[in-house]
Amino acid sequence: MSWLDRLPWGLLLIGSFTLGLAPFVPEPHLVEKLRMLFAGTLSRPLDIFDLCLHAAFPLLLILRLLRAGWLEFIA
Secondary structure, three states, rough: HOOOOOOOOOHHHHHHHHHHOOOOOOHHHHHHHHHHHHHOOOHHHHHHHHHHHHHHHHHHHHHHHHHHHOOOOOO
16 A cells, blocks of 8 residues: 555645546536435446546545544544
8 A cells, every 4th residue: 555655645635626526517527426326327337437537536535544544533
């Protein structure tokens, strides 16, 4: 997991806020795809890829925060 420790904080933050929330209007794709996932309608391969793409940076940021000890209450 040392590769995760080498990722710059700035890259993770900017990537999380831009790619994680894009497009900003009318609703972020990540929110839309998570809603589809919980509703059970996330079935097209393009939608699954879109969820993985938009969730990658926020997920890496959460993992980095866990490794740094900033989110101890979750682990």
